Amino acid sequence: MTLQITTPDGSEAKRFDFKGYKEFDGEQITQQEFNRFVIDILFEEYQIRGVNVYDKNYDKDNLAFNFIADLGHSKVGFLVRLNNAHTDKFEEPDVNEINLLAEKNGCTPRLAIANINTFETVGFWKPLKIGSNGFRNGIYSLYVVEFIYKSLLIDNASTTSENATNNDLVFVFAEAWNNLNATKLKEFLDINFHYYSDWVFDVLPSRIEFLNYLEGKFETLRKNNIKPIFSTVENQEGQLALLFDQNGEKAIFYIKSNNGKITMAHMAKYNNNSDLDKNENQIEETVKRKQWWKRLFDRKSN
Numbered sequence: 001m002t003l004q005i006t007t008p009d010g011s012e013a014k015r016f017d018f019k020g021y022k023e024f025d026g027e028q029i030t031q032q033e034f035n036r037f038v039i040d041i042l043f044e045e046y047q048i049r050g051v052n053v054y055d056k057n058y059d060k061d062n063l064a065f066n067f068i069a070d071l072g073h074s075k076v077g078f079l080v081r082l083n084n085a086h087t088d089k090f091e092e093p094d095v096n097e098i099n100l101l102a103e104k105n106g107c108t109p110r111l112a113i114a115n116i117n118t119f120e121t122v123g124f125w126k127p128l129k130i131g132s133n134g135f136r137n138g139i140y141s142l143y144v145v146e147f148i149y150k151s152l153l154i155d156n157a158s159t160t161s162e163n164a165t166n167n168d169l170v171f172v173f174a175e176a177w178n179n180l181n182a183t184k185l186k187e188f189l190d191i192n193f194h195y196y197s198d199w200v201f202d203v204l205p206s207r208i209e210f211l212n213y214l215e216g217k218f219e220t221l222r223k224n225n226i227k228p229i230f231s232t233v234e235n236q237e238g239q240l241a242l243l244f245d246q247n248g249e250k251a252i253f254y255i256k257s258n259n260g261k262i263t264m265a266h267m268a269k270y271n272n273n274s275d276l277d278k279n280e281n282q283i284e285e286t287v288k289r290k291q292w293w294k295r296l297f298d299r300k301s302n
Contacts, residue, residue, distance in 0.1 A: 018142075031130045034116070034128070038145060042067075065077035065079060095152055114146070149203050186207065193265075198269045249269075
């Protein structure tokens with residue numbers, strides 16, 4: 001059973017009423033059940049959005065992906081693990097072995113780490129600690145689950161040493177869109193770069209995944225002889241963003257950077273009745289209140 005709740009900070013998250021699985025017993029829900037629980041959650045979140053997900057299993061020894069999702073632009077093999085704070089530390093996957101497994105399955109390898117909070121008493125959420133809480137027949141068997149994505153791709157590409165400002169980096173993106181060429185852009189993407197889009201139920205947690213995705217979009221535009229329509233906009237603090245017009249629907253594209261590298265980019269729906277400063281607030285409100293799944297996946301850019 002799932003219901004939406006409002007958390008103490010005013011944001012919305014997805015709440016799960018979970019009492020374990022029928023084939024298990026005992027007063028407390030076991031680690032094996034929680035491992036299965038988080039795999040089932042993530043699998044179903046993609047499935048209910050029409051994503052083709054398959055080959056689900058509950059392997060925890062890094063011998064197989066827990067499931068594969070065909071996202072259209074790529075196939076992603078997921079290893080789903082509980083956060084170490086909840087239980088004994090999971091075994092860190094050997095990146096070389098995982099990439100061989102991914103090549104065998106024709107997919108991109110990704111780790112999804114689940115953070116779980118449980119409702120201990122009225123108005124009090126507490127991190128799950130297996131063996132200390134998480135009771136099978138508790139009065140408040142409620143859980144909020146968030147995932148952090150980590151790419152398992154091997155990335156040996158170099159980055160530029162140029163110390164660019166955030167606004168400089170917006171112009172680098174603009175140049176890429178103008179020329180439909182990301183050659184220069186890739187040098188400015190941080191190795192832990194994350195990309196978000198309000199039109200896509202997924203997070204691209206690496207520059208390799210993003211560049212593959214972006215090149216696919218550029219190739220489609222080139223084949224159809226389509227030139228992206230966008231302009232540079234500025235808020236009251238002098239921060240730049242790109243305002244796109246996609247068949248009459250506007251989108252605001254903004255970035256975050258650190259030490260001259262782009263750590264995050266977001267293509268967000270734009271409110272036509274707002275100026276850029278107000279729209280930034282509207283974007284944050286969208287993240288917090290209107291799209292609970294943006295809470296499901298923790299937006300950490302480094």
